[in-house]
Amino acid sequence: MWKLICQGKDNMILGIIRTIILFAVVVIGLRLMGKRQIGQLQPYELVIVIMLSALAAIPMENTGVPLASGLFPIFTLLVAEVALSYVSLKSERARGVICGTPSVLIENGKIIEKELARIRYNINDLLEQLRAKNVPNIADVEFAILETSGELSVIPKSQKRPIVPADMNLPTMYEGLPITLIIDGYVFSKNLAKINLNEDWLKSELQKFGVNNFKEVLFASLDTEGKLFYQVKSKAV
Amino acid sequence: MRLLLALLIIFAAVISLGFWTNHLLQASASELLQNIGQIEQGLERNQWDKAYAQTAELEKVWDKKAKWWPTVLDHSEIDNIEFSMAKVKEYVATKNTALSRGQLSELKLMIKHIPEKEAIRLKNIL
Numbered sequence: 001m002w003k004l005i006c007q008g009k010d011n012m013i014l015g016i017i018r019t020i021i022l023f024a025v026v027v028i029g030l031r032l033m034g035k036r037q038i039g040q041l042q043p044y045e046l047v048i049v050i051m052l053s054a055l056a057a058i059p060m061e062n063t064g065v066p067l068a069s070g071l072f073p074i075f076t077l078l079v080a081e082v083a084l085s086y087v088s089l090k091s092e093r094a095r096g097v098i099c100g101t102p103s104v105l106i107e108n109g110k111i112i113e114k115e116l117a118r119i120r121y122n123i124n125d126l127l128e129q130l131r132a133k134n135v136p137n138i139a140d141v142e143f144a145i146l147e148t149s150g151e152l153s154v155i156p157k158s159q160k161r162p163i164v165p166a167d168m169n170l171p172t173m174y175e176g177l178p179i180t181l182i183i184d185g186y187v188f189s190k191n192l193a194k195i196n197l198n199e200d201w202l203k204s205e206l207q208k209f210g211v212n213n214f215k216e217v218l219f220a221s222l223d224t225e226g227k228l229f230y231q232v233k234s235k236a237v
Numbered sequence: 238m239r240l241l242l243a244l245l246i247i248f249a250a251v252i253s254l255g256f257w258t259n260h261l262l263q264a265s266a267s268e269l270l271q272n273i274g275q276i277e278q279g280l281e282r283n284q285w286d287k288a289y290a291q292t293a294e295l296e297k298v299w300d301k302k303a304k305w306w307p308t309v310l311d312h313s314e315i316d317n318i319e320f321s322m323a324k325v326k327e328y329v330a331t332k333n334t335a336l337s338r339g340q341l342s343e344l345k346l347m348i349k350h351i352p353e354k355e356a357i358r359l360k361n362i363l
């Protein structure tokens with residue numbers, strides 16, 4: 001009986017070790033595949049992600065299956081994904097074959113019926129996507145393009161698009177990215193050095209607002225106009 | 238491009254490892270089959286002590302040559318071979334001809350089946 005319990009425990013530990021290994025491998029694999037994976041997936045990328053999850057699950061739940069029979073196919077998929085990405089990066093023709101080509105569904109305000117029928121995309125799908133893009137009236141659309149990722153890009157008619165300062169010849173100031181200086185008490189010295197400032201400057205600035213220790217700060221940033229934003233940590237958390 | 242190159246190099250190494258593994262499987266399986274053949278010879282000549290000594294030898298060869306098999310093969314197949322080997326040993330020890338022969342031929346088939354199953358053949362791919 002005790003032996004059986006021990007065996008069961010060993011099996012559990014094996015399962016845990018295998019899960020950690022496979023999880024690490026899949027995470028590393030997805031990281032190597034690049035950031036594009038996390039956003040919009042191309043058809044072949046979606047296939048790879050689905051296959052990866054299935055491949056990792058089998059040796060994870062069944063300790064009788066060698067780990068290698070899960071790891072090698074995962075590695076093969078990783079190589080295939082990276083190779084296909086490079087091929088589609090270098091060759092326009094290959095990109096068309098691998099990723100497909102965008103479909104213009106509305107051109108110069110006119111719905112392209114033939115294209116809708118070809119890709120089996122009905123008017124309701126189109127209206128739904130337009131509403132999701134905050135364009136409830138199809139008459140306001142100049143161009144609508146269905147991207148290879150399945151996302152609909154909408155270009156409204158010039159009369160219907162939001163006004164921008166250039167339309168009114170208004171001068172604007174440069175707006176760069178605010179630089180993060182502190183997150184959760186940790187000071188980003190590299191970011192301070194980039195803008196020729198140091199921790200002493202930051203400390204003196206925070207002291208002006210009664211903050212004596214960086215550890216008290218939840219977040220601090222400096223915008224391009226030189227305005228310091230900060231928020232101290234809440235005591236309750 | 239560096240990532241692709243590195244991955245392709247590792248991939249080539251993995252493929253070579255696969256071929257090498259298949260070769261090793263073939264070699265160790267044929268060695269085990271040779272041992273089984275010797276046990277069969279012992280049975281045919283009614284030399285039970287010799288046959289028993291060969292079963293011990295088979296176990297030794299199994300431990301030495303097939304130690305790494307579970308890393309590439311389904312663990313249940315390895316378990317089946319080990320169970321079969323234990324049965325053969327007992328049947329030979331009790332000098333039971335029919336059971337010994339039957340179990341030996343099963344063991345032979347199981348060992349023969351392994352490199353065949355792993356070989357790069359259209360039959361296995363499909």
